[in-house]
Amino acid sequence: MNQLHNLLLVVSILFPATSSFLAGSDQITHTCNCNQLSETGTATRTPVLGTTTDTVLGKASIELYSTSAGATAGYSDSEPSMKPRILCLHGKSQSGAILSNKIKGATRKLTRVYDLDFLDGPILEAPKAREGAEDRPQQYAWWIRNEQGRDILMHECFEYVLAQIKDQQYDAILGFSQGGLLATALVSSGKMPGVKAVVTAGAPFVQDAWDFAFSPSSETGDKNPESLMIANGMAVPKLHFAGETDTLIPVERVEELCDQGGNGILVIHEKGHMFPTKAVSVNKMMEFLQDNVGDVIEG
Helix, strand or coil: CCCCCCCCCCCCCEECCCCCCCCCCCCCCCCCCCCEEEEECCCCCCCCCCCCCCCHHHHHHHEEECCCCCCCCCCCCCCCCCCCCEEECCCEECCCHHHHCCCHHHHHHHHCCCCEECCCCCEECCCCCCCCHCCCCCCEECCCECCCCCEECCHHHHHHHHHHCCCCCCEEEEEEEEHHHHHHEEEECEEEEEEEEEEEEECCHHHHHHHHCCCCCCCCCCCCCHHHHHHHHHHCCCEEEECCCCCCCCHHHHHHHHHHHEEEEEEECCCCCCCCCCCCHHHHHHHHHHHHCCCCCCC
């Protein structure tokens, strides 16, 4: 895999330490029209996404952490395989390496069939103000909320992701939380027409991000987003996992993303804000990917 071009985004924004990702008060009353399933079985819950403090400095490592059978997450320049490729987008206050570690229960099966690339977000979060924070791994976000409660830096986020994958071809996208919303928005708006399937977990619908993704004025968009949405995005199959006891991203918000993103299946697991990795969930994901992506790229 060719090494990607570096991109540096420097952002210095002050906002209250009590602000957190998607800490909005909007009420979701929409009924999802997607196909809804329920299931049991999840992995140990991951920590709830934390708040940020004072200054957010964007300086991403700009690497794809690639996983393959028998390999740990790390940058790879190995020869391309015949496996389909999946781009993986972490949640807020995570990184590609953190997500890879959190979903090991899923990657053990996934990497037998697919090559996984984990991309770091463009915004480097300031260390948390607590003991031992300086020893914790760097954490990133795709965009943030300002002190007025509006989601900002979406333009930089979309531009960043599209620049990093410019010469790459992905067959599917997997995203957690904020990364799942980003994955759905990128595909549904037609910005990644080669993608055949999307898998998300704990990913909510957010109007600001959605409006930007489909905005004809966006430099990363198209003059006719409706045609892109219909032709390249809305018809792409999407599998959305939601946690029944998720207090950060309630099921209703995932339902709305499922409905707005088009051609979605909603699967509700019994735990909280996490990417489910027990067999029942992973098998469902594997079946979904097999049906829509396959397991070998035709030569």
